[in-house]
Amino acid sequence: MRVLWICNQKVKIVSELLGNTAQVFGGWLDMPAEMLSKNPDIDFSILYRDLASPETDGKTAGFSCHSFGDKNCRKRMESVISSGKPDIIHIHGAEFFHSLIAVEVCEKLGVLDRCVVSIQGIISEYAKHYADGVPEHIVNSYTFRDFLRHDNIALAKEAYAARGRAEIEVLKKAKNIIGRTDWDKETCLRINYGLNYYFCNETLRPSFYRTSRDERSVIPHSIFFSQYTSPVKGFHFLLEAMPGILERFPDTKIYVTGGDLMKLSVQQRLRLTSYNRYLISLINKNSLNNNVVFLGNLPEENMCKQYLLSEVFVSASTLENSSNSICEAMITGCPVAASSTGGTPSILESPEEGLLYRYDDPNALADSVCRVFEDKEKSSAMAEKAMVRAKERHDPQKNMQRLLQIYGEICNS
Secondary structure, eight states: OEEEEEEOOHHHHHHHHOOOOTOOOEEEEHHHHHHHHTTTTTTEEEEEEEESSOOOOEEEEEEEEEEOOOOOOOOHHHHHHHHHHHHHEEEEEESSHHHHHHHHHHHHHGGGEEEEEEEEEHHHHHHTTTTTTSSSSHHTTTHHHHHHTTTTTHHHHHHHHHHHHHHHHHHHHSSEEOOSSSHHHHHHHHHHHTTTEEEEEOOOOOOGGGGOGGGGGGGTTTEEOOSSGGGOOOHHHHHHHHHOOOOOOOHHHHOOOOOOOOTTTTHHHHTTHHHHHHHHHHHHHTTTTTTTTEOOOOOEEEEEEEHHHSEEEEEOOOOOOOOOHHHHHHHHHHOOEEEEEEEEEOOTTTTTSEEOTTTTTTTHHHHHHHHHHOOOOHHHHHHHHHHHHHHHOOOOOOOHHHHHHHHHHHHHH
16 A cells, blocks of 8 residues: 655654754654554655755655655645555645645545545634633734734734634545544534544654653642643643642642743843743742743653653643643643643543643632642542553554554545
């Protein structure tokens, strides 16, 4: 079977083939790509977006690769598909502008029936909730950086909406999609009821299959939060919840990836987004300077260690499909408190496996965190059930078998 993947960026095996050894690996597509490249029954190719080197080609015993940029996207796709004659064209993510071009190319070449689109997030829905909980005057404000780039929160939300309109066109044209939650299935079929929907779970990053949690190493009253850069991730909700948590557990600390917002040079201050500035104001307003620890950008193994050190992982997103961060927390045995949005209830059963709360209620978030802190025995039992489910859901071999089954069904339909 000849399989062509169309991706938004390089996967690990491509970077290694091209000699990009300095790249930090860790994408969730890395392991499935490697497994396909080693399968003797698969002739595997990857077409990936690379603005710096948009016409690169490479080949090794296990696979071939081809890059495209924004300007040569359509031409490269037509060339690679026409010459390679893949039995399956797998587009990863409907939310990219190049995904629409890929679907249009497949339609033009008469191979749309052999094309399948994986749902990651559904950005047309994310756009509706992009800045929930952020005051309107902050949404419409500008920092120096925002003014220069013409890119504040309101404009970023509109950019999501623009990508969402292209995404809807992808789903209207597509014949086959792969999803993994009740929410993404319902949402996609509402856009196009004629879609063939295939369920397939994701495989996580390799380090997360080599973990062992030791409760003696856990930092008491520690909260791990995976990133603060986008309002849709809801870090502002956690900062608003912190006073309620500190009333009961005064030594609580948030550990969050990303640069330190409280120790900035003059140049760094000039690069602040309006959302960054709003987070700083919340930290100052709630006197959280000693309660927020910025971890910088963590590579995969360090991210894994942080879950193991943390007493609870918080996902405060305004909307998620199936958060990889929640799944990573579950498989490492870290208790989870998460906003009940989108597909999250499909991946985490509350209260058996974790705690779900209303996404726009900081008081409910505070209560969920405190419940984890108050009853360690119950929290550990909850996390153990979550870990068992996560190991089953993210089993690499089972997920690859399912993916190959989907490819076979599409080829034979």
